[in-house]
Amino acid sequence: MPHIKLFSPGPIEVSEKTMRAFSRPMIGHRSKDFQALYADIHPKLQQVIYTQQPVFVSTSSAWGVMEGALRNLVSKKVLTCMSGAFSDKWFDVAKKNGKTAEPLQVDWGTAITAEMIEAKLSEGGYDAVTLIHNETSTGTLNPLKEIAAVVQKFPDVLLIVDCVSSFSAMKIPFDELGLDVMLAGTQKALALPAGAAVFTVSEKAYAKAATIKDRGYYFDFLEFRKNKENDMTPTTPSISHFYALQSKLEDIFAEGLEARYARHLENARITRQWAEKRGFELFPQKGYESITLTCCKNTKNVDLPKLNSLLKKKHSCVIDGGYGKIKGTSFRISTMGDESTENIVELLGWIDECLPEAGTVEPAK
Amino acid sequence: MPHIKLFSPGPIEVSEKTMRAFSRPMIGHRSKDFQALYADIHPKLQQVIYTQQPVFVSTSSAWGVMEGALRNLVSKKVLTCMSGAFSDKWFDVAKKNGKTAEPLQVDWGTAITAEMIEAKLSEGGYDAVTLIHNETSTGTLNPLKEIAAVVQKFPDVLLIVDCVSSFSAMKIPFDELGLDVMLAGTQKALALPAGAAVFTVSEKAYAKAATIKDRGYYFDFLEFRKNKENDMTPTTPSISHFYALQSKLEDIFAEGLEARYARHLENARITRQWAEKRGFELFPQKGYESITLTCCKNTKNVDLPKLNSLLKKKHSCVIDGGYGKIKGTSFRISTMGDESTENIVELLGWIDECLPEAGTVEPAK
Numbered sequence: 001m002p003h004i005k006l007f008s009p010g011p012i013e014v015s016e017k018t019m020r021a022f023s024r025p026m027i028g029h030r031s032k033d034f035q036a037l038y039a040d041i042h043p044k045l046q047q048v049i050y051t052q053q054p055v056f057v058s059t060s061s062a063w064g065v066m067e068g069a070l071r072n073l074v075s076k077k078v079l080t081c082m083s084g085a086f087s088d089k090w091f092d093v094a095k096k097n098g099k100t101a102e103p104l105q106v107d108w109g110t111a112i113t114a115e116m117i118e119a120k121l122s123e124g125g126y127d128a129v130t131l132i133h134n135e136t137s138t139g140t141l142n143p144l145k146e147i148a149a150v151v152q153k154f155p156d157v158l159l160i161v162d163c164v165s166s167f168s169a170m171k172i173p174f175d176e177l178g179l180d181v182m183l184a185g186t187q188k189a190l191a192l193p194a195g196a197a198v199f200t201v202s203e204k205a206y207a208k209a210a211t212i213k214d215r216g217y218y219f220d221f222l223e224f225r226k227n228k229e230n231d232m233t234p235t236t237p238s239i240s241h242f243y244a245l246q247s248k249l250e251d252i253f254a255e256g257l258e259a260r261y262a263r264h265l266e267n268a269r270i271t272r273q274w275a276e277k278r279g280f281e282l283f284p285q286k287g288y289e290s291i292t293l294t295c296c297k298n299t300k301n302v303d304l305p306k307l308n309s310l311l312k313k314k315h316s317c318v319i320d321g322g323y324g325k326i327k328g329t330s331f332r333i334s335t336m337g338d339e340s341t342e343n344i345v346e347l348l349g350w351i352d353e354c355l356p357e358a359g360t361v362e363p364a365k
Numbered sequence: 366m367p368h369i370k371l372f373s374p375g376p377i378e379v380s381e382k383t384m385r386a387f388s389r390p391m392i393g394h395r396s397k398d399f400q401a402l403y404a405d406i407h408p409k410l411q412q413v414i415y416t417q418q419p420v421f422v423s424t425s426s427a428w429g430v431m432e433g434a435l436r437n438l439v440s441k442k443v444l445t446c447m448s449g450a451f452s453d454k455w456f457d458v459a460k461k462n463g464k465t466a467e468p469l470q471v472d473w474g475t476a477i478t479a480e481m482i483e484a485k486l487s488e489g490g491y492d493a494v495t496l497i498h499n500e501t502s503t504g505t506l507n508p509l510k511e512i513a514a515v516v517q518k519f520p521d522v523l524l525i526v527d528c529v530s531s532f533s534a535m536k537i538p539f540d541e542l543g544l545d546v547m548l549a550g551t552q553k554a555l556a557l558p559a560g561a562a563v564f565t566v567s568e569k570a571y572a573k574a575a576t577i578k579d580r581g582y583y584f585d586f587l588e589f590r591k592n593k594e595n596d597m598t599p600t601t602p603s604i605s606h607f608y609a610l611q612s613k614l615e616d617i618f619a620e621g622l623e624a625r626y627a628r629h630l631e632n633a634r635i636t637r638q639w640a641e642k643r644g645f646e647l648f649p650q651k652g653y654e655s656i657t658l659t660c661c662k663n664t665k666n667v668d669l670p671k672l673n674s675l676l677k678k679k680h681s682c683v684i685d686g687g688y689g690k691i692k693g694t695s696f697r698i699s700t701m702g703d704e705s706t707e708n709i710v711e712l713l714g715w716i717d718e719c720l721p722e723a724g725t726v727e728p729a730k
Contacts, residue, residue, distance in 0.1 A: 059426050194554025195424050197600070215461070236376070239560070
């Protein structure tokens with residue numbers, strides 16, 4: 001199978017350097033070698049998350065930790081902020097775990113605001129809020145700083161934030177914002193292979209977890225913390241992901257965090273500008289556009305499968321033809337991970353080249 | 366870091382061929398390419414498990430599925446068969462999930478017999494039994510066929526079997542034995558990198574799961590089955606493990622299942638014979654020795670850390686110095702995965718060479 005570069009928002013392209021690290025020989029996960037590996041990456045992870053708390057690598061996709069957070073922290077009622085495929089699903093996952101969940105549903109592409117959350121929390125009875133920072137299905141970035149500030153007004157409420165597609169691409173200061181859980185899959189902005197998730201937890205959240213009896217084992221936050229004291233994990237970890245993370249953290253600090261953030265912002269700016277010039281309206285509400293991917297309305301009815309097959313054939317790459325209920329009526333271009341501004345300009349040129357040949361389809365009803 | 370070959374029982378040595386497959390470029394997990402990958406490996410997995418049921422790859426270590434099985438299947442009471450570090454822990458994991466669990470505890474190294482299970486189940490009130498087929502901490506192989514037959518006498522009871530360190534090394538005919546859940550981590554007999562687990566589920570178990578309301582999402586057996594209908598997974602999978610599994614299944618069928626089983630048996634026979642000749646008593650009860658690893662009592666008080674540091678230095682390999690409460694008083698040699706009989710003979714020669722220099726320690730009190 002030829003190597004097709006993924007400009008779809010996760011999994012994304014993984015560099016050869018990362019893959020070399022990823023495929024290093026196994027080591028015992030109860031060995032000093034593993035402890036040294038975890039100890040090496042840990043302070044760098046803390047720097048990227050701006051936290052003094054221990055940081056964990058879960059051998060699961062992000063959904064494991066998203067479910068785990070509910071099991072660890074919710075005994076009364078969780079407010080689930082819903083504005084796209086992934087945040088909508090979090091509500092269902094809460095129900096499947098026997099939790100009482102209250103939806104805060106807005107239209108896909110609309111931002112969740114601090115005011116909306118405050119209004120809901122003021123009703124009382126909540127012990128947690130789930131929020132997807134950057135809703136990958138719609139390319140919408142929610143105002144985390146404002147939301148975190150408002151949740152602080154409710155001392156019994158914990159804020160669980162999925163940063164799957166924003167983590168490491170923009171500054172998310174965990175301790176300063178007073179977040180309670182931050183989690184991210186490895187296959188998006190970190191540009192590692194899929195199969196693991198990074199997360200961290202506040203003191204307040206640990207205290208709450210300690211009161212919950214059936215929080216389980218595999219995603220038990222207290223087990224993760226206890227094992228981390230010895231630079232170990234509760235269960236056999238995906239050692240390969242630890243190696244890949246070590247390599248990626250090297251890259252991140254070689255570039256510099258601020259430069260990394262600026263690069264992501266510039267990639268997004270170029271892509272949005274391109275969309276505007278080509279007559280593609282942006283899907284997200286104005287002012288809340290993601291900085292790691294650009295989601296456009298398919299306002300010109302481009303035949304997206306055709307476009308992708310041309311991109312594949314001519315340039316060995318693909319973008320994304322829309323997710324869930326907006327598949328076909330929207331498309332997404334990922335600009336996250338290792339992509340340079342030059343790469344993005346090149347990609348946009350390729351799309352321009354293929355658009356006429358791709359042609360159009362009948363508009364979706 | 367130099368490449369140290371692991372003769373400790375999991376993670377074990379991963380071949381270069383497997384690592385090449387493991388580090389192939391990412392593909393979209395909702396793409397036709399992923400569907401084709403899963404569809405390619407699936408019938409081979411079914412053959413290795415001797416089942417007509419769908420087979421799943423969980424992006425988690427085996428513990429995730431071990432916990433998941435309890436959440437999917439236990440509403441009344443689970444009988445946890447306990448005879449070593451991992452099977453003992455399963456009892457705790459049941460409690461942490463809010464399940465009622467009854468211990469069937471025997472001394473480490475003693476086999477769990479069908480009679481013991483029958484006596485317990487006859488008391489009534491159970492809906493499941495957990496069993497570790499091959500208890501990796503003690504090198505003890507439990508008589509699965511006899512146990513499965515006895516559990517069949519109790520139609521309301523489901524048999525959940527962890528085959529982490531026996532899977533693919535010996536014949537475990539899932540359908541014929543009437544097992545309800547079979548699960549295995551990838552880092553043991555399959556010789557893949559750590560970070561994923563393979564499992565399958567019976568019709569009876571699906572029916573039970575459907576009655577359980579708070580079985581969760583990440584390890585929900587019904588979600589796995591529903592997604593498998595389209596050759597997909599409920600959440601972002603570790604795509605790399607699917608590739609590695611594809612490569613390994615090629616190897617397994619190139620060798621032939623029967624030849625693979627025979628090789629594992631021969632490796633075990635040679636290792637047991639070596640232990641006997643050197644005056645090391647086997648840890649497991651006679652007649653119940655594992656065929657993938659040999660656990661010896663450290664009857665000669667060998668300085669095991671010293672032995673391992675010599676093996677590392679002279680031959681770039683390690684064995685295992687005992688697990689949990691029998692660390693130091695036992696040691697384990699893994700002979701599973703890709704190891705040829707020649708490799709094992711060579712390893713045993715290296716141990717012989719290093720033993721005199723390793724010296725002895727004071728016997729543990």
